[in-house]
Amino acid sequence: xxxxxxxxxxxxxxxxxxxxxxxxxxxxxxxxxxxxxxxxxxxxxxxxxxxxxxxxxxxxxxxxxxxxxxxxxxxxxxxxxxxxxxxxxxxxxxxxxxxxxxxxxxxxxxxxxxxxxxxxxxxxxxxxxxxxxxxxxxxxxxxxxxxxxxxxxxxxxxxxxxxxxxxxxxxxxxxxxxxxxxxxxxxxxxxxxxxxxxxxxxxxxxxx
Amino acid sequence: xxxxxxxxxxxxxxxxxxxxxxxxxxxxxxxxxxxxxxxxxxxxxxxxxxxxxxxxxxxxxxxxxxxxxxxxxxxxxxxxxxxxxxxxxxxxxxxxxxxxxxxxxxxxxxxxxxxxxxxxxxxxxxxxxxxxxxxxxxxxxxxxxxxxxxxxxxxxxxxxxxxxxxxxxxxxxxxxxxxxxxxxxxxxxxxxxxxxxxxxxxxxxxxx
DNA sequence: TGTGAATACGAGCAATCACTCGTATTTTTA
DNA sequence: TAAAAATACGAGTGATTGCTCGTATTCACA
Numbered sequence: 001x002x003x004x005x006x007x008x009x010x011x012x013x014x015x016x017x018x019x020x021x022x023x024x025x026x027x028x029x030x031x032x033x034x035x036x037x038x039x040x041x042x043x044x045x046x047x048x049x050x051x052x053x054x055x056x057x058x059x060x061x062x063x064x065x066x067x068x069x070x071x072x073x074x075x076x077x078x079x080x081x082x083x084x085x086x087x088x089x090x091x092x093x094x095x096x097x098x099x100x101x102x103x104x105x106x107x108x109x110x111x112x113x114x115x116x117x118x119x120x121x122x123x124x125x126x127x128x129x130x131x132x133x134x135x136x137x138x139x140x141x142x143x144x145x146x147x148x149x150x151x152x153x154x155x156x157x158x159x160x161x162x163x164x165x166x167x168x169x170x171x172x173x174x175x176x177x178x179x180x181x182x183x184x185x186x187x188x189x190x191x192x193x194x195x196x197x198x199x200x201x202x203x204x205x206x207x208x
Numbered sequence: 209x210x211x212x213x214x215x216x217x218x219x220x221x222x223x224x225x226x227x228x229x230x231x232x233x234x235x236x237x238x239x240x241x242x243x244x245x246x247x248x249x250x251x252x253x254x255x256x257x258x259x260x261x262x263x264x265x266x267x268x269x270x271x272x273x274x275x276x277x278x279x280x281x282x283x284x285x286x287x288x289x290x291x292x293x294x295x296x297x298x299x300x301x302x303x304x305x306x307x308x309x310x311x312x313x314x315x316x317x318x319x320x321x322x323x324x325x326x327x328x329x330x331x332x333x334x335x336x337x338x339x340x341x342x343x344x345x346x347x348x349x350x351x352x353x354x355x356x357x358x359x360x361x362x363x364x365x366x367x368x369x370x371x372x373x374x375x376x377x378x379x380x381x382x383x384x385x386x387x388x389x390x391x392x393x394x395x396x397x398x399x400x401x402x403x404x405x406x407x408x409x410x411x412x413x414x415x416x
Numbered sequence: 417t418g419t420g421a422a423t424a425c426g427a428g429c430a431a432t433c434a435c436t437c438g439t440a441t442t443t444t445t446a
Numbered sequence: 447t448a449a450a451a452a453t454a455c456g457a458g459t460g461a462t463t464g465c466t467c468g469t470a471t472t473c474a475c476a
Contacts, residue, residue, distance in 0.1 A: 010421095010422085011421075011422075011474085012422080013421095013422060013423075013472095013473065013474080015422080015423065015472085015473080016422070016423065019423080019424090034331065035245060035329075035330070035331030037243060037245030037246050037331075038245050038331065040462075040463065040464080041463080041464060041465075042462090042463080042464080042465095050424080050425090051424065051425045051426055052425090052426075052464085052465070052466090053423095053424065053425055053426065053465090053466080053467080054423070054424050054425070055465095056464090056465065056466075057422085057423065057424075058423095061464075061465080062463095062464065062465090117330070117331075120330050121243075121329070121330065121331070122243070122325070122328050122329070122383070123242065123243030123245075123246065123325075123329070161395070161399060162399075164384070165381065165384070165399050165400075165403060168380045168381050168383065168384055169377050169380050169381065169403055170380070171380045172376045172377050172378070172379045172380015172381065172382075173373065173376050173377065173380065174380075175330070175376065176372070176373070176376055187369070191369060191370075191373050191411075192373075194407070194410060194411065195373060195377060195403075195406075195407045195411075197410075198403075198406035198407045198409065198410045198411075199402070199403045199406045199407065201406065202402060202405075202406045203399075203402065203403075203406075218451095218452085219444085219451080219452075220452080221442095221443065221444080221451095221452060221453075223442085223443080223452085223453065224452070224453065227453075227454090248432080248433065248434080249433080249434060249435075250432095250433080250434080250435095258454080258455090259454065259455045259456055260434085260435070260436090260455090260456070261435090261436080261437080261453095261454070261455055261456065262453070262454050262455070263435095264434090264435065264436080265452085265453065265454075266453095269434075269435080270433095270434065270435090
């Protein structure tokens with residue numbers, strides 16, 4: 001028995017995929033510059049060299065643009081960190097581990113200011129919670145696994161809280177990381193690693 | 209010689225001061241709930257039980273509402289921390305110092321969600337830079353002075369960066385602090401202090 | 417080559433926004 | 447007590463917004 005209520009399969013052409021990517025690129029630029037709330041869909045379409053009608057052929061509404069953009073960033077983040085965030089880093093000394101984790105994340109965030117713009121806007125959380133949470137959790141969950149291997153004696157509850165706090169600490173320094181010039185960046189990154197090293201050392205110390 | 213170009217002195221009545229306070233209270237609530245960009249001035253006026261015309265009798269435009277609100281928060285923050293953030297805390301042991309500094313700041317931020325909403329919106333920085341910077345700098349400058357007394361041998365450049373990083377670390381944990389329930393809060397605050405203690409200990413250690 | 421689907425356009429709609437203005441009321445001042 | 451100043455109102459204005467829709471063009475595929 002065939003399902004009459006099934007929605008007809010939308011066969012997307014290569015042209016359409018390209019347009020979607022262009023629209024997401026434009027959205028990233030406009031969001032990064034104006035913020036989600038002030039960014040207009042007409043401006044996004046114009047920045048992509050498209051008309052409003054074309055934009056709405058690929059995205060149901062403004063919110064879904066941010067959802068799709070977040071999903072695409074998440075994909076790229078996973079790809080960029082698949083190896084660097086590997087569990088193998090748990091065996092490295094703290095210093096080397098932080099290098100392997102922090103450097104690619106910093107590079108990704110600086111290369112994708114639209115990602116930072118979306119994640120740092122606290123009022124997107126309510127509308128985009130379903131799209132943002134996985135992005136927030138990528139680092140958290142991977143760090144949690146690393147800590148599990150690195151400090152197996154740590155109670156799970158304490159370990160989870162430590163991972164969450166560490167991710168928030170990094171997020172707190174992101175404004176400095178994003179604002180730093182190319183010459184200031186190394187010092188900021190060094191300080192970032194120092195802060196995380198100091199916190200993780202005491203938090204994973206069973207004696208505390 | 210009298211100055212004909214001087215703007216006429218606007219003599220504000222007690223009724224007007226009260227209205228301004230009500231409008232700022234309403235603005236704080238609307239900003240906290242919707243964010244600055246999505247908050248409408250008509251909604252703010254309505255929340256204060258006033259008409260749009262009344263609102264614009266006291267504030268030139270929407271931006272100035274946020275400026276005045278930030279200034280009022282800054283005033284209250286200074287009042288709340290005048291003693292707690294006193295230089296005398298520099299003489300206390302690290303543990304006690306952090307208690308004296310963190311606890312009132314946490315209490316203030318949780319009691320004033322509108323303050324958090326304004327400061328955490330990154331796209332207000334451009335429009336409200338002049339109003340936000342002093343608010344950002346209150347903690348930074350006071351912490352810088354405390355560190356100067358606490359670690360006089362630290363190079364000023366290093367000390368300033370340490371203060372800046374410490375403030376950003378705290379800001380990074382603010383989302384957790386704001387989201388925590390009353391029962392979760394103590395654990396989050398404990399972790400906050402642990403992170404700052406760990407970072408400040410290593411950063412102010414001359415051997416590093 | 418013909419046909420339906422996918423892509424593209426952009427004028428324009430309804431809703432919302434920040435803000436104004438003419439007018440009415442209350443308070444201060446002289 | 448009368449004039450002046452401050453407060454209050456709220457319908458209305460022009461601009462902008464997210465989004466639609468009728469139509470035109472390009473593609474995939476039989």
